[in-house]
Amino acid sequence: MTRIHQPEVTAAVITQHFVDRQKLQEFHPFTRLRALLDKYPAGQSPLANGKPINLSIGEPQTQPPAFVAEEIAKASAGWSRYPLSKGSEDYLGASKKWLEKRYHLPETMIDSARHLLAVPGTREGLFFTALTVLPMAEPGKPAPVFLMPNPCYHVYTGAAAAAGAEVVTSVATKASGYLPDYTSLPAEILARTALCVLCSPSNPEGAVASPEKIKELILLARKYDFVVAFDECYAEIYSETPPPSALEILAEMGGDLSNVLVFHSLSKRSSAAGLRCGFIAGDEKWISMINTTCQVGGAGVPLPVQAAGTRLWQDEEHVEKNRALYQKNFSLAQKILGPVFPVEIPSGGFCLWLDVGNGVAAAETLWREAGIRVLPGAFMGHRGENGFNPGDRYIRLALVYDPELTAVALETIRNVLAPDQTATKEKTEKAPTDKIAGAL
Template identity: 40%
Template sequence: MNFPERFSNLPAYAFPRLRALLDHYEPGGEVVHMTIGEPKHAFPGWVTDVIVENSAGFQGYPNNDGSDELRGAITDWIERRYGVTLDPGTSVMALNGTREGLYNAAMALCPEQKNGQKPIVLCPNPFYQVYMVASLSVGAEPHFVPATAATGHLPDYAGLPEDVLNRTAVAYICSPANPQGAVASRDYWAELIRLAEQYDFRIFADECYSEIYRNDAPTGVLTVAQELGADPERITLFNSLSKRSNLAGLRSGLIAGGPETIKRVKQLRAYSGAPLPAPLQAAAATVWADEAHVRENRALYQEKYAIADEVFAGVQGYMPPEAGFFLWLPVDDGEATALKLWQETGVRVLPGAYLAQGEPGQNPGKGYIRAAMVAPKTELRRGLITLRDCIYR
């Protein structure tokens, strides 16, 4: 029996790789989990009440595009957050989490050829792994662009050679960045939008960490696109309730873009999508409409930033994240360091190379570990101090 070759060179996913690295060994102390970016703060208690009140909706098939109430709540949030007014009927739709949207958008929108050649999909490196798989699934060539300290931990797409840009059909960009916590400035977005206009490619903006930040709210791509008068079909925004509202298990995300973009994504998802159940759509609409719990959640992460800054004060190369909830910590070798931490202390982190592509000498994540600041504050402080004392002293 034959199998497709397009996925034959995929590395094992990050977390199976981590289990293969660590689970043969006993932890060297009380286990502190800092690997998965799974929010641990409480979600709003009234969410379950809304689900129960709407539980009769489990009997019927849900609206694939999102209920009128949910799409209206999403566009209201986009207007409050980004100052951009969108039509809830034509410019947004609900997703079953953003990962499936980031994947299906490539399926719906990436052309088979660009300027008569195999299309290229630009991916930051390190990157969220679905970007690569989506690229391969549509027969495109993923092109990994380093997002390192030298580039402000965001990819320098404008610095790519013309032959690459002429073949580029889609550029994925994550801001705030996972794992580095860097934020795209207004100037960065403007340069990227102008580059996309010059070389005629789409921008897929993954802004899932946009509501967790230190000081000022990160600038969104829709805001800058509107200021520049960019074609709305060129920009596609993704966001979700997973990080904003600590509701990763609700699987509620959004996609926003031009009417033709959303029309094509809707058409594909009518065949292949897994819509959010109606009671969960009702809950999601209520959550998108509420900002009080978001401010409380952000304040908790701001306290965690302060803990990390205190613990790593004086550590050479420590980069305080601007946003998100990950620490991107410099080490000699991320894989060796993760194993050392586990065996000697029980602290569990993710090697940076597992989030990036490239041979060992060219992998931009090799010299880092990623630590998720999702544990309760007391446990987080203990874990970070243990980590610091193990690898930096």
Template identity: 40%
Template sequence: MTFPERYSSLPEYAFPRLRSLLDAHTPGGEVTHMTIGEPQHPFPEWVPQVIAQHTEEFGKYPPNEGSPELLAAITDWLKRRYGVQLDPTKQVMALNGTREGLFNTLIALCPEQTARGEKPVVLIPNPFYQVYAVAAVTVGAEPVFLPATAETSFLPDYSQVSPDILNRTEIAYICSPSNPQGAVADRDYWANLIALAEKYDFQIFADECYSEIYRDTPPVGALEIASEGGADPERVVSFHSLSKRSNLPGLRSGFVAGGPQSIQRVRQLRAYAGAPLPLPLQRVAEKAWADEAHVAENRALYQEKYAMADEIFAGIDGYKGPDAGFFLWLPVDDDETAAMKLWIKTGVRVLPGAYLSRDVNNQNPGKGYIRVAMVAPKQEMQRGLIQLRDCLFK
């Protein structure tokens, strides 16, 4: 039997790799999980009631693109949040989690070759959410990894990409607020990236799943800046999720928004290969996008956690609290050694940064960092952060 080789060069995924590193060793104390970005704050109390009110709809096939009510709730939210008016029948589609969308949208929109007949390029921040790379490999594109380091304010500098690469670029992924560093693209950053995409005629895939978790100022959005600048409506494709915003990672509900031609192609592919969200869960998503009270409460809890982390790590060389999102990106001498030491000495479990990055020219921009998820209840998180500080930084 012959198997495909397209995925043979993929490294082991981050969490199995972490288990291989740590699980043969006994934890040095009560286990504190700070690896996975799985929100632990309470989800809205009305979720079970909404599901119960619509249980009969489990007996119906759900619409692939999302119910009209859900799509209207999504476009209403985009209008309130970013001042952008999109057509719910043509410019948005519900997703069974944004990971699905980030993968399948590339399949739907990345051409087999450039207009010049060359192999297409997909630009990817480094470190990054790993689905970007596997999507690029799936469509036969060349992934080009751009370092997102302290020197670039933890966002990739697309202006430094050579013209020959930009001429082959079809898609550029960008995550803002970024995972894992918590950096936020400002208006100038988005405007410059969109101008570059207009000049070289590529699309921007804006992963904005952490947009509602921030310190002070709501992050601007890619669709917002594209609309203000009069960019091609197809230029930006934006992805959002209820996992972080509403503490509903198990709902598997998000959406993709963009130009009508792009969304039509994504809908066409999904009609054949999609896994639509069950209708009772779409009803939950509909209410979640319409309600901001629970989002504000959730954000306030994270803002308390930012302040707690800032106090615990005050004076630690190289510490920078995130501008948004819920990860700490902490510099260490060696990320695997630090994760191992922390586990054996304290039972606190964190992720080596190199597991979220790729080696490029023998450099891995995640090496020398650990990612720490601030998702646990406050007291548990405080205990874990103090143990981490005392173990690795004192």
């Protein structure tokens, strides 16, 4: 495949639009991915050898520690009980202790009864937060605004659609350090804002917000009286420096949690996406109101799951192993893709946001020719009225497999997307197709 180079497009800094909640399938990235790729029978190409590799989903492939199953078994009497929506004392206590240790918080800052809420994951937490925080639009008045980065995790947009809010995005490109800049938005938009989300480390780019940027956003939220949701679900996956939390910044600012909600889960940290276990920490008023929304429409976190979650928040050994795995995979990405693509190793998370010129074309080619499934960046982005979508040039690769399979996948990507640049290298190396057949 030839790489397609687009001329530089002037970035639309913001987009403003409504998403029809009955047309969620039109923007849902994985529905779009299926429509793009499933017309090609999986793994029929000689390279795929009947065993496709899926790098499109941010789902850790290592297993959580064995004690998870033991804790669940020990607490199995809890399966017959409805869990208290707020979370058990033990679970909330372990979450509080983990926050204090990880972010050096004073013990007095977080009261687990008032400032914490157990949720199945950050996804459910964010969704119920949007349904709670975004007010009903008043007849004849402009709708409330939900601010989000562009590109972003699709659940923010879906939640805005469900709540009937106007979606306003702030572009996150290389020029902006892959983070949105909400401070430069017009005052009219900020005045209508009810909810804003900052994801750090960000998905898809893995960018980490500085303490200054976090503080600036907290002050902006208080000035315009909106809620800022810090999506920190990738906080434990980082390369060198642990990413700061909004809670750390709030501690430095005196410990008041007003206008701030912070989201964590065990999905990425503990490779336990299927456990469905996380929490929200923050503003007492909103924690209480979101709890009510969960009581009305949520499932709660089952008691045996909370027992396992309690233990996971207390253990760091397995998290260190997970971090080391992702670091190895990023080193491989640098080594294998670095010579032919502008690889930028992210500060956090396990996804590589790779500029390939045309992400949709690359995703189609990789699947058709090699059975490698990746997510086109455009499917995570919002397209502005001028046609600009900051994800267009990119594919997102979730580097979640063991290094051996990751190396095979990355070599295949390089060989398929940049065959010319690879040709010389190949002469001195073992034929990559042999490697693929062997490893799959």
